[in-house]
Amino acid sequence: MQYAVGDIVKKMQAMMHGSIVSESYAELIDLLTNVMAAGTSIKIVFTDASYTYQSKITAVNAKHRVMLTESGDTITPFFPKPGRPALIVFNIQSREIQLHTKFIDYLAPDSNLGIEFSIPDTFVAKRPREAFRLFLDEFNDKVKVRMIGAEKFLLDGIVKNISRLGLGVKTDAQIQNLDNQVVTCKMFLDAESEVECKMEIRNVRQLSNSDVNGAGTFIGGRILSIEGLDNKVFSNFLANLRRKQFTVYA
Numbered sequence: 001m002q003y004a005v006g007d008i009v010k011k012m013q014a015m016m017h018g019s020i021v022s023e024s025y026a027e028l029i030d031l032l033t034n035v036m037a038a039g040t041s042i043k044i045v046f047t048d049a050s051y052t053y054q055s056k057i058t059a060v061n062a063k064h065r066v067m068l069t070e071s072g073d074t075i076t077p078f079f080p081k082p083g084r085p086a087l088i089v090f091n092i093q094s095r096e097i098q099l100h101t102k103f104i105d106y107l108a109p110d111s112n113l114g115i116e117f118s119i120p121d122t123f124v125a126k127r128p129r130e131a132f133r134l135f136l137d138e139f140n141d142k143v144k145v146r147m148i149g150a151e152k153f154l155l156d157g158i159v160k161n162i163s164r165l166g167l168g169v170k171t172d173a174q175i176q177n178l179d180n181q182v183v184t185c186k187m188f189l190d191a192e193s194e195v196e197c198k199m200e201i202r203n204v205r206q207l208s209n210s211d212v213n214g215a216g217t218f219i220g221g222r223i224l225s226i227e228g229l230d231n232k233v234f235s236n237f238l239a240n241l242r243r244k245q246f247t248v249y250a
Contacts, residue, residue, distance in 0.1 A: 024122045026242075029062045030135045031097060032119070035090055036060055042090040044069065044117075046103070051078050058114055065119040066104065071112055086117060098124040134241050135161045145169055147199070147219075149183040157219065159187065164238060166223055167199065170207070172216040178204045182224065189237045195230040197223050 035042065036057040045052045053075055059068035080086075080103045088099040104116035136143060136159055143159040145167065157171035167185070178201045185199045199221040209215045226234055 022121060025119075028099075028119070028123045029060065031092055031123070032057060032060045032067060034135065035092055040090055040092065042069070042088055044075075045087040045089070046078070046080055047085050047087050049078075049080075049084075051080075060119070062119070067117050067119050068107060068114045069117060071106065071115045075115065088117065095125050100124070134163065134238070136241075144188040146186045146188075147183040148186070149181055153181075153183070160218070162238070162241075164223070164235070166202075167221050169219045169221070170216055171219065174206065175204065175217045175219070178219065183221075185221075185223075187234075189233070193233055193237065195226060195234045195237075197226040197230070197234075199223050 036059070039056060041054050041056060043052060044055050055069045055071070055075075057067055057069055061067070082103060082105045084103045086101050086103050088101055090097055099120055101117045101120055104118055107114045107116055143162065145157050145159050147153075147155045147157070147169070149155075155171055155173060155175065157169040159167055160170050161168040167187075181201045183199055183201065185197050187195050187197070189195065201219060201221045203220040205218045205220075207214065207216050207218055
């Protein structure tokens with residue numbers, strides 16, 4: 001494959017400024033950010049000592065690859081040394097995520113202010129996804145969707161996460177018994193772009209007021225087909241989102 005001189009210079013400049021981010025790392029930052037926002041409990045295991053405690057993520061710095069967790073009294077008696085290996089485990093959207101990381105240090109002499117761990121380049125998921133997924137809340141890109149099914153079934157919602165293979169949709173309606181239905185989805189990507197696809201609903205989860213996204217229903221679906229020009233428009237939309245995300249995380 002041949003590159004123009006200008007392309008090579010741009011690639012080198014991008015690498016020097018750290019703006020090349022892997023899909024795995026970008027998805028991991030998405031996951032950590034959502035776990036932090038939701039206040040989800042995480043398990044931290046110092047693997048060489050079998051010392052385990054529960055904590056929460058309080059800050060994520062994607063650029064410097066550092067995350068801050070709560071400390072409290074549970075870790076103080078153990079007082080690990082910098083560089084000690086650790087495993088961080090948490091559950092999000094029916095997946096268990098495992099991060100092989102290292103303890104960096106306490107944020108400050110007062111251990112209650114939190115402790116720092118390195119963010120690895122990749123993660124291990126017991127139910128890995130087939131496609132890289134983007135969380136739209138981070139970009140303020142509101143994608144409206146209308147799902148049309150059998151027997152005049154009609155439902156409007158907002159896309160919360162998106163990939164080339166599927167959608168996660170939030171609707172204010174309380175809906176049940178939709179699993180395995182095939183619906184037509186009309187996605188309004190922006191003021192000018194609208195695409196249509198066939199989607200199979202794979203899971204439906206009721207939300208309460210205590211959820212990050214508020215009460216309603218979360219619907220997860222697998223895209224079965226996008227035809228012709230719509231497929232090109234959809235692919236370009238995803239590529240543009242990925243460029244935005246990589247810029248943010250670089």
